[in-house]
Amino acid sequence: MFTIEHEFDATVVTLIDEGAISLTEDVTISAFEDCVTLEQLDPRSGEPVTITLSMVQVNDLLAALDLPEGSYRLIRQGAEGAAD
Numbered sequence: 080m081f082t083i084e085h086e087f088d089a090t091v092v093t094l095i096d097e098g099a100i101s102l103t104e105d106v107t108i109s110a111f112e113d114c115v116t117l118e119q120l121d122p123r124s125g126e127p128v129t130i131t132l133s134m135v136q137v138n139d140l141l142a143a144l145d146l147p148e149g150s151y152r153l154i155r156q157g158a159e160g161a162a163d
């Protein structure tokens with residue numbers, strides 16, 4: 080199950096683990112103009128843990144979801160100094 084909320088500066092998606100075995104804490108994904116954050120409560124400390132991805136990292140992740148195992152580098156058009 081998941082929810083989607085559109086806030087002033089971000090779109091927020093919350094993933095809710097409904098499985099019968101090994102339920103984990105909800106994951107909240109906030110998509111901002113310049114980054115995406117993932118937040119999950121650490122059950123040991125009770126504190127939220129936040130990971131921030133740049134938009135380049137998000138695009139790499141999207142590409143990786145459709146590729147087989149291996150090492151890749153995306154070539155971005157218009158990027159100066161881009162390597163093959």
